[in-house]
Amino acid sequence: MQRHIVHIDMDAFFVSVERSRNPSLAGRPVVVGEVQGTRGVVASASYEARKHGIHSAMPVAAARKLCPRAVFLPGNYDLYLRVSRAIRRIFESWTPLVEMSSIDEASLDLTGFDRCYGPVLGTVDRILRQVRDTLDLSLSAGIATNKLVAKIAATSAKPAGLLQVLPGCEECFMAGLALSAVPGVGEVLGVRLASLGLHTVGELQLLELPLLVRVFGRAAGSWLYRMARGQGSPKVEPGRPAPKSAGHSVTFSQDTVDRRFLEGVLYHLCEKVGARLRKKALEGGTVTLRLRYSDFKTATRSCSLPEGTNCDRQIFERALELMLPLLDRRVRVRLLGVTLSRLRPAADQLDLFCLAAQQRRLGFYRSLDALRDRYGFESLRKGRALWLESFRRPPGSRPRKAG
Ligand SMILES: [Mg+2]
Incomplete structure (x- = not known):
């Protein structure tokens, strides 16, 4: 059977969503990015703005110089995520094999659907039209026998285009x-x-x-x-729905009030949570700390972050702020847990905010996670988890998942 792999990519997605909410933006150069401060970068630029040399990941300040009359918008990530889910639902009404590779891109496997829908080219055209008509968004698609060629075809069809690479023409x-x-x-x-x-x-x-x-x-x-030679994987993997939270907790073998020990354990838990999020290419917007005293009273404290994170240090700093006041009770602690919620795809996966410092941080975590995958999580200790080395036994029983 002839394989039909379709890659669908939204054109300047964030701009496109903003335009569907505010038609006066049509035809104008529009830039979505962090507009506050001097360090923001462009997350999405309309094709009119691109004509002035503006592109994603460029500093907003530089974009302003290139085209001062462009409309600069701060962006509304939660809205984009909701629209992305609506797009996904449309795709899934055509085939169960839908793989969202990012917030605005998907691979669909339409192999064998010719019998119900007719020739694949017409089918994809109808799918694109449904998204355009119901959500008022611009998008492009490529059709091929594998994901790689389909993705390249979609990119060359942009904006608002559709291109099929016929079987045998890949090379x-x-x-x-x-x-x-x-x-x-x-x-x-x-x-x-x-x-x-x-x-x-x-x-x-x-x-x-x-x-x-x-x-x-x-x-x-x-x-x-x-x-x-235009060969690539045809495997479209729908994947499971994204988790809502990620957490770790430990119950200590002996209740303790040792602040140094508790901070070490807290750091260790934050590292575990961070590693789990990075593995799933997610970041979290809310940190929750759970602490149970030896008298079984349990305190739960949360705080929101201005931006999502999967960085151990940032998670730890917030969790520590939540934990320290709870130690004033001077009752021994038997359980400590950290959870991150309000999860969403990590920004680096979307290639949005590629500042040099962040790039270095990403590189650091990539190497760290790879080493730990290979040699075990305990093979490397960093931050305040190093303090645990001075305690004879590892922190309590084995960490348990908390969410
Ligand atoms: Mg796109």
Whole structure:
């Protein structure tokens, strides 16, 4: 059976949503990003704004210089998330195989649906029209036999376009592309390819597999070889609905009032929660601390963060603020727990806020999480969890999930 993988991508999604709420923005250069302060970056720019050289992840201050008459909006993430869910529901009314790869992109598997809906090109056109008509949003789509080619086709169809790469035409379609335009070719690999004189996929197609493996290693070499020929995974994975919260708690083997020990354990719990969120590419907006005293009285304290986070240190700082006043009761503590809720996709996954400092932080956590995946969570200690080393026994019984 012929595989039909469809990639659908919203055009300038945040701007598009703002326009559907405020029609006077139509046709004008519009920029959504952090407008307060001097450090904000552009999250989404309309095509009119892009003509002035404005693009995502650029500082808002620089965008203002390029086009002072553009409309700058702070953005409403909760609204975008609600609209994203509505889009998903439309897709799911056509096929159960819908994979949202970010807030504004999805892969759909329409294989075998020709029998109910007719030829795939017409079907996708109807899906796009349904989104346009019911939600008043602009979007583009690509159809191919795998996710990679479908995604590239959608990008080349933008804005408000639809492109099908017919089966057997993948290699020819890929040949003309710049390597830097291929998803998966990051900055480092791009520079490496360019240093070898390789700038287009067509040039890469001339190289045989053994050579690519020798130069780039087995994994990257064979990926490049397959990518150049327009081969990719056709597997659309719908995934489970996102969790509502993530938490960890411990019950101590002996109740304690030792503040140093409690702070160490708290840091450890925050690290566990942070790692779990990062693994799922989520961040949380509310920190909740739960503390049970030896007399079984339980205190629960929450606070909201101005922005979502999955950073251990930020979670810890808020959790510590919540915990310290509770220790004034001078009753021993038997249980401590930290939970993050109001979860949403992490900003870095959306490529929105790529400030240098954040990039460094992301790089740090990526390495940390990879090492812990490999050698175990306890293989690395940092922050106040280091204090736990001075206590003979690890914190209480095994951490339990709290949410
Ligand atoms: Mg998009």
